[in-house]
Amino acid sequence: MGEVYGTQQRPRKRRGRRLLIGLIVFLVLIGVLLVVADRVAASYAEREISDRVTEQVAQQQATSEKPDVTIEGVPFLTQVLDGNYQEIHIKLPNFSGPAGNGGTIKTDLLDVRATDVNAPLDTLRSGNGDIVAGAVTGTGTIDYDQVxxxxxxxxxxxxxxNGKLVGTAPVQALGQTFDVSGAATVEVKGDVVQIRFSDVTAEGLPNVPLVKNLIASYVQKLAVDLRVPALPLNLKVQKVEPQPDGLRFTAGATNVSLNTGGL
Incomplete structure (x- = not known):
């Protein structure tokens, strides 16, 4: 009897294993489908944001290559249901815009990050209401040849x-050419970056009134106001710092509407 009983139990164990394996495979497939759906939804949203940024750049008489948008954080669908997004990263390669006086300012990359983005699901469905980023920051570098x-x-x-902007240039004085040099202050005043040189000196430069007046006049010519081009997402330049590869600017904005005043 014991042998018969044991023989009857083996098919049940096999069926149990097959059911368990089938359940595991089913769950894996569901997981893969969810991951694929998550990435498809994220890619769609990223393309939509890229298109809106492109439109706004054109409206501001600026140019750039197609924006590269990444919605950070996974899973994306969870963020959609919650209505809050961790971070949206927007890269605008070769961004350029008018700088006043017929000039143009170009940066190889305008790097923008929008954080604490609130986008209720009802707003996404209906198109009514605001999608708001709590904070937006952008950085870029203007090379020294442009300046x-x-x-x-x-x-x-x-x-x-040493963290300061310095300049050198040849100056004619008393029939000679002197290489003068000096440091400059860089300040942000509204939408203008002011560059002002001071303490301009040169080795061997005669200390006579005529030469002093000549240098003072030259220093005034070095002064420049760079009008910052209109930036996407209502970004305003807040800080400019000399770096080895150029003047690096940092721009910011808060409570930016991404579906009206922003994107």
Whole structure:
């Protein structure tokens, strides 16, 4: 009897294993489908945001290559249901715009991050209501050759030294050419970046009133106001810092509407 009983139980164990394996495979497939659906939804949203940024850049008479948008954080669908997004990362390669006086300012990359984005599901479905980013920051670098061209003084070379903007240029005085150099202050005033040089000196430069007046006049010519092009997402330049590769600017905005005033 014991042998018969044991023989009857083996098919049940096999069926149990098959059911367990089938359940595991089913759950794995469901998981894969959810991941695929999550990425498809995220890709769609990223393309929509990229198209809106492209439109706004054109409206501001600026240009850039197609924006590269990444919605950070996974799973994406969970963020959709919750109505809050951790971070939206927007890269605008080769961004450029008018800088006033017929000039143009270009940065190889305008790097923008929108955080604490509130987008209720009902708003996404209906298109009514606001999608708001609690904070938006953007960074970019303007190389020194551009800045020197905007100052428009022959032979001027700009660089960063010990965290400061310094310039050197040849100046004619008393029939000789002197290489003068000096440091500049860089300040943000509204939508204008002001560059002002001071303490311009040169080795061997005669200390006579005529030469002093000549240098003072030249320093005034080095002064320039760079009008910052209109930036997407209502970004306003807050800080400019000399870096080895150029003037790095940081822009910011708060409570930006991404579906009206922003994107």
């Amino acid at each position: 020197a061209q905007l100052i428009n003084q022959p032979g001027l070379k700009l660089a960063e030294q």
